[in-house]
Amino acid sequence: MKVLHVITGLAAGGAEQQLRAQLPYMRADCEVAVLTGSGVVAEAIEASGVPVHRVDMRGNRDLRALGRLARLMRAGRYEVVHTHLYRACVYGRLAARLANVPAIVATEHSIGKELIEGRRITRPVRALYLASELLGHVTVAVSPTVADRLATWGIPRSRIVVIANGVDARAFRYDPRLRERTRDALGLPREAFVVGGVGRLEPGKRFDLLVEAMLGLDDTFLLLVGAGSRRLQLENLARALGVDRRVIFAGESPDTRAMLSAMDVLAAPSQEETFGLAIVEALAAGLPVLYDTCPAVDDLPRDAAPGARRVTPGRLGAELKEMASTRPSRLTPPGAVRLYDIRHQVDQLEALYRRLLGAPGNEERR
Structure with missing residues (x-):
């Protein structure tokens, strides 16, 4: 065929x-x-x-x-x-x-x-x-x-x-040595708490909310993986807020596993998602996830993805601040990953x- x-x-x-x-x-x-x-x-x-x-x-x-x-x-x-x-x-x-x-x-x-x-x-x-x-x-x-x-x-x-x-769960499996190499290559401190965002840098992804959240998160870094028309605006926003030193724009990357290994939490504030592939990939990498909309999770039984939590935009900064202080450990990939x-x-x-x-x-x- x-x-x-x-x-x-x-x-x-x-x-x-x-x-x-x-x-x-x-x-x-x-x-x-x-x-x-x-x-x-x-x-x-x-x-x-x-x-x-x-x-x-x-x-x-x-x-x-x-x-x-x-x-x-x-x-x-x-x-x-x-x-x-x-x-x-x-x-x-x-x-x-x-x-x-x-x-x-x-x-x-x-x-x-x-x-x-x-x-x-x-x-x-x-x-x-x-x-x-x-x-x-x-x-x-x-x-x-x-x-x-x-x-x-x-x-x-x-x-x-x-x-x-x-999702091929093996392709996103967490690797601590890959985490260190990737952080070194990106200029991220090895011990820093890193919030991640993965996707096109377009208005619908609402990554501006993550940049704004950095204002209340001292010593926390934001790693944005993707390209798009909003990159310059996001860079200008980070500069205007004085957090540009802690916002890393990685651009397009063929090695999503390396990027996910470098993160401590994935945040997905998009209001319009038809599936939420990046969220399932992050769960396969053992990351906790904060999201606004994700049919891939919402269409499953409640206990299928315990590492993923829906968070409203108004609560996003507070939730990330709490995670930065508690430093949640890496998770075992949940049942949702096997289902997909x-x-x-x-x-x-x-x-x-x-x-x-x-x-x-x-x-x-x-």
């Missing part, structure tokens, strides 16, 4: 890292097509031996990229095209139709109440998404929360399959591919 994964970009974001994590466990012959700039995740995927095709899309209205993508699909004779993220879903599903690909799957990673991948959900954005959805065969929702939102948009439940994101084992996720995805390819009249489905 030959599969082409189409994704908008390959910088270090949740959907991108999830694709990277899946590929080593897939039995199918997989390749990746990236529409826009690639980044560290593309390099890591190529280093693992998986081909990455760069479509070099110049903007949202670059229709020539559609032709290049369709030609790639025809030449590659892919049996399955699996799209990820908004722009890739819009262009990838249409290109797959033009190339007569037998099975077209999309994964919805980041549809929120008001935002989809950081952009405001306007009527045109929603209409284009729904029109492109009709060109595929099934949409995978990464959580029941996402499935409910898709259904609210008007997508029939019969076209939605819930397959949760997966990436091998189980990949098995479900490949079973879905086989079902679509084996369904009679698949090419006639809307």
Whole structure:
């Protein structure tokens, strides 16, 4: 079975890292097509031996990229095209139709109440998404929360399959020696208490709340891992508050395990999450987690993730101050991590591919 994964970009974001994590466990012959700039995740995927095709899309209205993508699909004779993220879903599903690909799957990673991948959900954005959805065969929702939102948009439940994101617990296992090396490389004192934030530096992640919390946390450091349009604003905020010496911007990192090993707590103040992959990865690393929204935890029984606690923005600073004074020890990865084992996720995805390819009249489905 030959599969082409189409994704908008390959910088270090949740959907991108999830694709990277899946590929080593897939039995199918997989390749990746990236529409826009690639980044560290593309390099890591190529280093693992998986081909990455760069479509070099110049903007949202670059229709020539559609032709290049369709030609790639025809030449590659892919049996399955699996799209990820908004722009890739819009262009990838249409290109797959033009190339007569037998099975077209999309994964919805980041549809929120008001935002989809950081952009405001306007009527045109929603209409284009729904029109492109009709060109595929099934949409995978990464959580029941996402499935409910898709259904609210008007997508029939019969076209939605819930397959949760997966985590390879071994890939995030805490390593005290790696912790020391990473702290040394980042200029973090070995004995300091370090609050971590992982994700795109965009408004929806609300990392400004973490920078502001540093004002009341003497001798505590903040480690932000990720890139995005808000970096300069966050740097200016840290400087204005006089905490810039204690806020470390690590940028994109292909080694999430090293970054999580360097932290003492992960804080995730985002109000709009469709899964919360960074939170599950942090739990796999034995970190306590303070979060605002996380379907990956909230959709489970209460005792499945005892290390993760929901904290309102107004309480975040006080909770972090308490943790900095008590220095909680590293935790044993909870049951939630086992429930989201990436091998189980990949098995479900490949079973879905086989079902679509084996369904009679698949090419006639809307």
